[in-house]
Amino acid sequence: MCLGIPGEVIALSDADLATVSVNGVEREVSVGLLKDEGVAVGDWVLIHVGFALSKIDAHEAALTLDQIKKLGQTWNDEIDAFSQTAIR
Amino acid sequence: MKYVDEFRDPVAAKELIASIHALAGQLGRHWKFMEVCGGHTHTIYRHGLEHLLPEEVEFVHGPGCPVCVIPRGRVDDAVWLAHRPGVIFTTFGDMMRVPGTEGSLLQAQARGADVRFVYSPLDAVKIARENPDREVVFFAVGFETTAPSTAMALAHAGSTGVDNFFVFCNHVLINPPVEAILETNNVRLDGLIGPGHVSAVVGSDHFRFIPERFHIPIVVTGFEPLDILQAVAMLLAQYAEGRCEVENQYARVVRPEGNGEAQRLLAEVFTPRDSFEWRGLGWIPGSGYRLSDEFERFDAEKHFELPGARVDDHPACQCGLVLTGQIKPWQCKVFGTGCTPENPIGTCMVSPEGACAAYYAFGRLPQALGKRAQMEV
Numbered sequence: 391m392c393l394g395i396p397g398e399v400i401a402l403s404d405a406d407l408a409t410v411s412v413n414g415v416e417r418e419v420s421v422g423l424l425k426d427e428g429v430a431v432g433d434w435v436l437i438h439v440g441f442a443l444s445k446i447d448a449h450e451a452a453l454t455l456d457q458i459k460k461l462g463q464t465w466n467d468e469i470d471a472f473s474q475t476a477i478r
Numbered sequence: 479m480k481y482v483d484e485f486r487d488p489v490a491a492k493e494l495i496a497s498i499h500a501l502a503g504q505l506g507r508h509w510k511f512m513e514v515c516g517g518h519t520h521t522i523y524r525h526g527l528e529h530l531l532p533e534e535v536e537f538v539h540g541p542g543c544p545v546c547v548i549p550r551g552r553v554d555d556a557v558w559l560a561h562r563p564g565v566i567f568t569t570f571g572d573m574m575r576v577p578g579t580e581g582s583l584l585q586a587q588a589r590g591a592d593v594r595f596v597y598s599p600l601d602a603v604k605i606a607r608e609n610p611d612r613e614v615v616f617f618a619v620g621f622e623t624t625a626p627s628t629a630m631a632l633a634h635a636g637s638t639g640v641d642n643f644f645v646f647c648n649h650v651l652i653n654p655p656v657e658a659i660l661e662t663n664n665v666r667l668d669g670l671i672g673p674g675h676v677s678a679v680v681g682s683d684h685f686r687f688i689p690e691r692f693h694i695p696i697v698v699t700g701f702e703p704l705d706i707l708q709a710v711a712m713l714l715a716q717y718a719e720g721r722c723e724v725e726n727q728y729a730r731v732v733r734p735e736g737n738g739e740a741q742r743l744l745a746e747v748f749t750p751r752d753s754f755e756w757r758g759l760g761w762i763p764g765s766g767y768r769l770s771d772e773f774e775r776f777d778a779e780k781h782f783e784l785p786g787a788r789v790d791d792h793p794a795c796q797c798g799l800v801l802t803g804q805i806k807p808w809q810c811k812v813f814g815t816g817c818t819p820e821n822p823i824g825t826c827m828v829s830p831e832g833a834c835a836a837y838y839a840f841g842r843l844p845q846a847l848g849k850r851a852q853m854e855v
Contacts, residue, residue, distance in 0.1 A: 393517065393701075394675050394731070420600060422630050425739045436678070436731055439570070439620075440598025441627045444678045444737065450730045453486050457702045460484060461524075464830060471571065471597040478604055 393468055394436040394443060395458055396451035399429055407478075410437065413455060415473045437472075482530070485704045494707040495530050501714040502532045509535045510666060511713055512803055514656060515673035516543030516831025517701050523836040525703040535710060538665055538803035541655040541759060542673055544620045545572045545829035546801060549757045551787040552648055553578035558785060559615050559646055559778060560591040566609060568602040569617040571595045576828050579789055583617075599631035599645075606635070606643035615644045615778045623675040625649040625767060626740035629747035632773050644778040647768055649748065652676050653684070654765035655756060660692045665803045669713040671706065672698035674728045679744075681736025682726040689722045700728040747773050757791065757825060758798025797824035800833050807834040808849055814838060 397410035397419070406422035408429060421429045421442045429435065434451035435442035446454070459465050485491040502509065513519055519539050522528060528537055541547055557578050560567035567583070574584045574595060587593040592612075596602050599616050606614035618628040628645060635643045652673060660667065672685055682698040689695055695716040699709040709727050716722060726732055747770055754766025769777040778784065791797065795817070796810040807813055807826065817823040819835055826832035830839075 394678075419598075420627075420630060423626055423737055423740045423743075426737075436675075438675060439624055439627045440600050441630065443623070443675065443740075444731045446730055454702070457486050464520075467571070471595075475597040475601045476604065 393458075393464070394438045395468060395472070396434055396446060396454050397437050397442075398448075398451070399431055399433045399435060402429070402431060408442070410435065410442070412437070412469065412472060413459070415469055417472055418476065418478065485525075486702060487704060491704050491707060494704070494711050498535065498707065498711050498714060499532050501711065501718055502534045505714065505717055507534065509668045509714070510538050511535065511669045511671055511710060512538040512540045512659075512665075512667050513671040513699075513706070514540040514542040514652070515671075515676065516546065516829065516833075517674070518671055518699065518706060519543070519833050520831050520836045521701055521703055521706055523833075523840045526840070527703055527706055530707070531710065535714075538667060539800065539806075539833040540670075540803060541659065541756070541801045542621065542652065542676075543801075543826070543829050543831040543833070544624070544650065545576060546797060546825040546832045547650065547655070547756045547758070548573075548576065548619060548648055548825065549755045549789070550578060550791055551755070551789040553582070554580065554787040554789055555784050556617050556646060557581065557583060557586045557591075558787070559782060560586045560593050562613070562782060564612055565592065566605060566612050566614045567591060567593045567617065568596045568605060568614060569593065570597075570619065572829050573617055573619060575822065576825055577822060579787075599628045600634065603631050603635050603640055603643055606640050607638075610642060613642050613644060613781075615646055617648070618645050619648045621650055621652050621673070621676050622679045622740075622744065623673075625748065626679060626737070626743050629743040632747050632769070632776055633743065635776065636773065641775070643776060644781050645769060645776055646778040647748075649767040650754065650756070651750070651765055651767070652680070653687070654762045655759055656688070658759055658762050659802055660688070660694075662802075667694060667803075669694050669716070670696040671709045671713075672696045672724075674698060674700050674705075674732060677726075677728065677732040677736065679737050679740045681734050682724055682732055683734045684736065685724050689724060693722060695722050695725070697725045697727050698732055700731065746770065755788075758801040792823050795824040797826045797834075800826050807837040810834065
């Protein structure tokens with residue numbers, strides 16, 4: 391439940407929402423928790439239950455994603471949940 | 479060292495393991511380090527980390543699995559809410575299989591309750607918007623990592639006029655149970671492996687009370703096996719160098735001050751409860767959140783006049799002792815026999831972050847049952 395997955399911001403929309411890509415899977419998430427530092431297209435963020443929790447650098451994000459993909463079923467469940475639901 | 483080759487940097491891992499062995503040998507005593515977070519427990523068992531470390535270094539599993547710590551009465555309340563006429567009950571998938579007195583949410587769904595799993599609390603707000611004639615309840619669980627998401631969903635519902643969205647709030651705070659464990663002193667701990675994603679919100683400075691009041695070090699740590707090995711090395715190094723402080727191994731995500739916006743939202747939307755019940759730890763003052771007065775109209779406990787069930791754990795269940803590090807999963811009398819992931823008795827066998835489920839999943843069952851049999855002779 392406390393899994394955080396890295397995604398790349400590929401588009402920003404209104405109301406603190408952004409489209410992110412996690413390993414090629416796209417979904418809208420909230421970037422409202424990163425108001426203080428701001429988010430731009432091309433940034434990498436750590437995503438937890440549909441919210442970008444923290445910015446991370448692109449190199450770290452790639453290494454983290456490689457590791458998370460090795461989690462097998464845990465990764466499959468997370469990416470299924472990530473892709474099968476929507477916030478609007 | 480078959481597992482080590484899968485780590486992000488196998489060479490660094492082997493060096494770390496060697497340095498831990500050297501440090502432990504040099505310091506010459508037994509060490510108990512509690513990993514507070516269930517995510518860490520999962521990593522430790524998945525990668526067999528306990529077998530890579532010297533015998534002198536022992537992992538003790540902590541209370542940081544948010545699914546595990548929810549007491550049975552709250553699960554019963556959730557099932558009761560799910561059965562209210564017209565209610566759509568939304569929950570994270572992890573909570574679906576947690577057994578209550580009258581079964582789990584999954585079983586409630588099979589009996590006709592409209593229970594839906596969501597990935598995010600914002601998904602639940604969307605369901606409410608699309609079903610204006612229904613009442614949509616979100617089963618909010620989780621530590622400070624997850625609570626800001628519920629807070630943001632509530633703020634969003636409030637500002638967009640969604641008035642059929644309710645939160646059954648079971649959010650909990652990390653410091654009170656850690657304090658409770660350190661104060662009761664049932665297990666002598668030499669250091670803490672601090673929760674990574676909670677700290678992204680609260681900041682690593684949030685844990686300064688641990689060295690200051692309890693005189694043991696804490697290292698805020700990421701979730702990969704290499705992170706945990708590094709944390710163990712950092713904890714031992716503090717002892718070797720005569721230091722006792724908060725260190726941040728997970729600086730790629732965690733800042734000392736945490737996430738300011740998330741903290742502001744928590745303060746606006748939630749108020750600490752006088753007391754909240756934890757599985758295994760009992761009632762702990764100030765350890766849970768309720769909705770603040772400003773957001774009271776979204777509070778499912780008030781809107782539905784919840785019965786507020788108080789139910790003791792299953793008599794055979796020893797989750798409480800597992801969650802406070804007093805016994806290992808395999809020492810529980812029903813582990814792997816009466817209690818399995820298919821038919822769980824306790825919460826620790828349900829969540830992938832629960833110590834029992836993790837221990838059961840990664841192939842150590844025969845060994846564990848053998849150990850228990852030896853103990854019982």
